[in-house]
Every structure is written in C-alpha cells, then in structure tokens.
Amino acid sequence: MPPQKRIAFNEILKQDDGLLATHISRRESVTIDEAKRKIQSFVTDIKDSLATEKSFSFDKVGNFVLNEENSLVFEPDRKNNFYSESFGFDSLFPRQIAKEKYTYSQTFEEDDDELLVHKSSYSSTAVRKSTGWTYALYSIPILLLSTGLFVVLFSGPKSSNETAKSSFNPLDYIPKKEEVVQKVSVKTPTAETDIIKPNFDNQPVATTELKTLPVQPTTSVIETAPKKVESKKEIEKPAVTPVVEAATATINTAEKRYLIVSGVFKSLENVEKLQSILIKNGFTPKVIKVGELSKVVAAEAGSYAEATQLSEKHTKLIGEKPAIIKAN
Template sequence: MKIEHYISQLLYRHQCVTVPGFGAFLTEIQSAHLHENTNSFYPPKKVISFNSHLKNNDGLLANHIAQIEKSTYENAVASIESEVVIWNSILQVNEKFTLKNIGELSLNSEKNLVFTPSENINYLKESFGLNSFVSPAIKREQYKQEAETFYKEEFVEEVAVEEKETIAFEPEVRKKRSYLKYAAIIVLALSATGSIGFKLYQDHIDQETLLVETAVQKQVQNKIQEATFLIDNTLPTVTLTVTSEKLSYHIVAGAFRNEENAQNVYNDLLKSGFKARRIAPNKHGLFPVLYGSYATNAEAQEAMTKIHETNPDAWLLVKAL
C-alpha cells in the first residue's frame, strides 16, 4: 500500500502527521513574501519539515487509512509497518527516495535522514488558487533623471540666449539744444497730455480695486481661522479584547490505563519543576499526562530534546485543547 497519498491528504488539515516507527511530517505556515532580486511575489503556504525522532503512533494516520480503506485499525497499522520496512530498505540501497507531493528523503554522509520538501503543492487551504508571479520593475528613478536632464538643458539654453541678447547701454552725450527744439518738445508734450492723464487715472482705479480685494481676502481668512467645527455625534467606544495565546503543542509523558498511576506521574512531574497537565481520557480509555504545553513547534522541539535525555518515549501531540 502506498501510504504517501494518505499522508498528503492529512497535511491539508493537520500540523503533524506521524508515520509510526519512521518519523513525523510537520507543517508551519509561511507568510506571503517578495523576492526583491527577481521581483517575484509568493502567496502564503505551509512549509513541510521532517522529524525522525517522533515515531510513536498517535493513531492519526492509521485511523485515516482504516476509514478510507474501510478496514480495521489493526490492518491499517500493519500496512504502515510494511511500508516503513520498504522505505528503510530503499534507503539502505539507493540512499534516497521520493514521496509524491511531499518531498525527498535521503541519507547524508553520517547516515542521518535529510528531508527536502516538494515545491509543487501548497497545503495551505486558504491559499487555494493563488500562484506566484513576477512583476516588472518600475523605472521611476530613470524617468526622474531624464526629467532633471531635460530641465538642466533648457536652463542652459535660456542662460545662453540671455547672454547673447544682453544690450550694452552707452551714456548719452547731452548737446546744447536751441530754443526751437525745446518749443517743439513742449508742443508734443501738450498733445500727449490727454492720453497720459487717462492712463494715470486708469492706474489709480486699478490700484484702488486691488486694495479692496486684498482687504476682503484678509477678512475671509480671519473668518476661516476663527471658525469652529463641531462634531455632534461622538464616535463609539472601542473595546479591545485580549485573548490568551493558544498552546497547541503538547509533550506527552505517557497515557495510563489506571488513573491513579496517571495522577502519581503527574505529581512527580510537578515536583520536578514541569508545568505538567492532565487532560481528558482519549477514545481508548487511557489517561494522558503532559510534561507541558507550548505555543510553537520550535518551543516544543527544544523542550523535547531535553526531555528525551531522561524519557526517550515522550512524544509530541499537536492539538488544540
């Protein structure tokens, strides 16, 4: 039985899918991001990782296979064990193999499992239909430089024209005029008096009009500055509700058929300094006891490393309690 198809189905809905006796595939949401060098935009996605230390059977994969295949839980567990034997055999011979739509598993020089996730599929349901795309760069700076160059050239040309058109004034050499020339000038001045007087009168009218308009504008500005804007309807009060951080990652110390044994282990963990918890019995009638609960997978993995030094059978439960 090829179980990678069932693992792929579960990765859409769960953050951790454990293959008993082999390891666990974990997912973490990555926000949308931009690759600046290529101007590429990528939608949000689930990033898949692999942890070879999480091998305990949490029942998720076996129950899913049993439900889909309409078989018993025991037959599903047996099918998983058989597939794990095949995977290990392939690794010993080829040192790598690929799980469709999940990724590639290989052995490094130290014979440790290395996982390379597949980029062909996005397990984040909220990003369905969103693909990456490349946006051409906007050349604002280039246009700005071209505009500056244009205005500089225009300015240089104007300055050159002004320099060429500079008029040199030479002082007038006054000469003695005869009385006849002065008489002719007086006659011309008298003939022009009418037009000059009208021009002075028109200038006076324009000046008076400008003074009136300036005074009116000043009064309008004073009224605007003195104006008071009133808001009749006050804005509604905003109430902020602070919610506590969800702790969805739990390290399980064990699940006990006898509740008294579960309570004894719980008390021992509290004495050892752990923030131990007891949760409701599972569907098999067992009483789980937790070392503690954590907000992120990274915190849980860090705590798991220390706990495995004294209890290698401890395992990670990903569930909103």
Template sequence: MTLAKYISDLLYRYECVIIPNFGGFITNTISAKVNHFTHTFYAPSKELTFNSHLKNNDGLLANYISTCQNISYEKALSFIDQELDDWKTTLAYDELELENIGSLNLTKEGIMVFEPNSSVNYLTSSFGLSSYVSPAVKRITYKEKVRELETIAPVIPTEENKRKTPAFIKYAATAAIIFALGTVGWNQYNKIEYNNLVAKTELEQQRVDKSIQEATFVIENPLPAITLNVTKETQNYHIVAGAFREPANAEKKLQQLITKGFKARILGVNKWNLTQVSYGSFDSRNEAINTLNKIKRTESKDAWLLVKAY
C-alpha cells in the first residue's frame, strides 16, 4: 500500500493531512453548484488544496500507517521518509502523480504546484452522487405555441357568459368577506388586550424600582479591607513535543516527559482536533528558545515553539 493511498483514506475523515517535512493536503467543503452554460448540476464536495508550509509532524499519518501495517510508530516514520525520497527524486525531473489525490510539479523557482484530481469527492455525505445534466426549459417556445393556438382558435366572450355568474362563486365571495371582517375584529381585540397587559406590567415594575431606590441597607461591623498582591503569570511560549489524535496517546507522552524531569503539560486541543503536549512553558522568549535548541540536540528534532496564551 503506497503512501498516497494512506493519505487518500485519511482525507475522507479529516480536513488536513500533513506529510512530515513535505507539506499538507487540506480539504474545504463547497456547496452544490450548477453550470448555466452546460446545464450541469454538481453535488456538494470537498475542494482539495496543498500547502507546502505545513511540515510539522502532527502524528496523524504516522499513527494511521502504524495501525494499518501493525508496526511501531518509528517504523511508520521510516516508511514515510522512504516514500518521500522517491517523491523528491521524481519531482526533480518529472511530474509526481498521486493516486486519487492529484499531481505535483516543481517549478524552476522551487515552488510546488498542485493540480487536484477532480473525479474524486472526499465529502462522505455526497457519496454516490454524480453530476447531472438537465435539458434547458424552453419557456419562450411554449409561449409562442400558445400565441399560435390563440390565433387559430381565439376565445371570444359572449354576452351570455358575461351576464351569468355561477351561484357558488357568489356564495364563496360573500363568505370570504365575512371571514375577513371577523379576522380583522379579532386581531384588533387581541392587540388592545396585549397593550393593556404591557401597561400594567410597566406600572408594577416602576413600583418595584421605586421601593428598591428608597431602601437603605446598613451593615454593622464591616470587615476590614484586604489587599492582595498577585503576580500574573504569562507563560505564552510553549515547546511542543507532539500533537495526538487520541487523548490516551497524549497522556502517555505527558507521563514520559514528566518521568524525564520536564515540566510537561497538555496545552489542549488545536483547530485540527489534535491534543498538544509541551515539554514546558516559559514567560521569556529567550529562555524558551534556548531550551528548545537544547531539546532539539538531546531529545527530538521535531520539537517546535508555539506562541499562544492559554
């Protein structure tokens, strides 16, 4: 099973799939649309794009490969690296075709250009729905036919038809007038009752407000004032150790870091619904950067700095 196949599987369930040290594929839901020139109707779908700046490993792809192949997380990362080597070799001289995803090209300036596969719809709610072509409704043609028929056989009202009005039409008109008058009277009555109720409510509220304003509250033996000096902590610099789809994996990573002596903690869930775990949080940016460089040398090269208030 190729790396592209694993990515394609995840795109049906997640809005973003990141390939570590390469880029990320992002899906955006678009509504149903119609082409007025070809009279073609298209079902709702997911528009697929590629962002070469999303390179940090969020653990989603590696965990999925690890589960499918029943291998360790480290072996899954190694599998991804091997596939990426083949991708980069192909991009150096040719177009890279990814099954059910699209094609990638590398320009002379080193910019990655992505062309999505338009035949695949990653929106599961539209599964099985295909485009539909409907013939145009030719209203003008029908109007012309009606005019021709009226020309051939015009309908001419006679004096007898003008004089005779069916009895049931007269009765229906009379009933409609009586019903309309009754409805207007009932609505007017309800409006008057509602206004009276509002006026009574406002009067009662004014009485209550006046009583509250005239009341005097006396507190004997008041407590002395207490002054507290509180220093607000603004630890906005966090060194991220990883982001996990499963909360249990995040908790496991947290315990590992605490065992190693780090002041680790869980930062919460990001916009991709991944639980982030940090080595530690700092008030000073310089202290955070120095600690990050040390962790990259001794612990993990994938660690990165997140600046955010929690």
C-alpha cells in the first residue's frame, strides 16, 4: 500500500481560529462576517441532518454518524488519498482466486493391463494387500529374540556356589572364561650385615660372630641368630646457648641534659636492629634498661637547641622523629 493521508475529526476543538472564514472570504470575495454566517448556516444543516437521519455524508471526505451513546463519530473515506506524494499509485486490494476442479478418470482395455493416463488426470498405482504370511515372517525373528532374552535374564545361577544377580545387561549372564594364574612366591634369604656405630674415642668395637642354625628339611624358613653389636654410648653434650648481655651505658647527666631517644623496645632483636641503623647513619647509640624495656638513645645534647638540631638530623636520616627527653 502507498503512503496515505486521511482527514481526522477532533470533537474537543471548538474555538474558531478564523482560517476557514478567511479562505471563504478570499475565495468568494466576501467579508469575514459574511463568511462566518455561511459557516454557521452549514453547521446548522449538519446538526439537523444528524438529528433526523443520524448521519451526514461529505463527498470523498467521510461520514458523520451518531452512535448509541449519541456521540458524534467521524468515519473517513478510505478510497481517497490526500497525500500528494502518493499521486499515481494505485491501492492494492486482495483478490480471491477460484480453485480449479480436477476429475480423475482411469480407462482399462480388456487385453492390455497398462494404465492409460488422460489429460487433466493423475495416475495412481494399485497397492497390494499384505497377506498373513508376510506378518508371520516379520514376527518370527522378534519372537526368537525375545524368547532368548527371557531365558538369559531369568535363568538361575550357573552353579550352586554362585549367587544370583540382577542386571539389565544380557552380556553379564554369558559365562566368561576364567584364567587361573599360579602365584609364585619367592623367598629371598636375608643378607647378613654388620651394623657399625661410630667410635668417638678411637677404641675397638666389640663384635660377636653370627651363628647360622642348620636348615631343617621340613621347613623353608631360614632362621638366623640375632646379632649383637656392642658399642660405647655416645656422650651427649648439652647445647650451649649464647647469652646476650644487654649493653648498659652510663650517661653523664651533669654535662648532657637532653637525650635523643629513637625508640623503646621489649625485644632485644629490635634493639640491635635499631642500633645498627643508627651506627650506619653516624650516630653513637646507647641502651638504657628501664625494667623489662630497653630505651635506645641515639645521641645526647647539652642544650635544647642542640637537641632540636640532632632531632631534625635523626628525622632526615632515619625517617622517624625521635623523642627529646630531659635527663634528671
């Protein structure tokens, strides 16, 4: 279908915009008031027609109809297309196609059994009916197969010693060939070895000779007398654990009044790590024991200004700001 444009009606729009009156005034060369009177007269005629006939028709536009609720309904004319760009295109309408009727005819001659095919006719072949023997031939293999499966599945165990087992696999009931493999057990005689323990005092180790008992003819087990090896017991020496003595430093509080404290630790390992870092950066650290804690003093100062300078130096080199404590 080509693009279409139809006229619609909106009952809500009741305000006069003056376009129709202006068009009539220019077309018929009348005043605006005269054009409005013509429009009012035309509307009155439409209302009278709707009141009497319930409908009013506009040629090639559409129809006004009053429905059951007495409301005005506009039905546009679908045969006319007001879309100017679709000019020249025809609307497509479906068309019913009549079905052709065919007749089937077959002619046979008395002497010839050939099937004659005429024009506008279709050939058909005769279907032979299946006899009872055909069904019997097809059913015999199925019966044999089902009987064999029934016998295999529901037969008893192969021997009295075997227990019956249920399985949907018919191959499980087929007797399998069992191969008996004789297990050969080989006993290897144990080799006689001497166990020698280290002699720390360079003394000869007392050993005893092994006596082998005679092999009895009735048994195949070789019995050997236990071998005893005497050796001097190893003297275990107690492990000596190094004792780390905490470094105690005496600080002359009479001359140095301020202490630059880098940190206070309970672990001796942390104290040693901090001491090594301070020594690498040019400090002379000292450790002061305060109960279980160890106070690491990076440097000493006689005045607060000197202590502040050492604190700034400590912060730049170590990366952490120390504490300045006044000595008692």
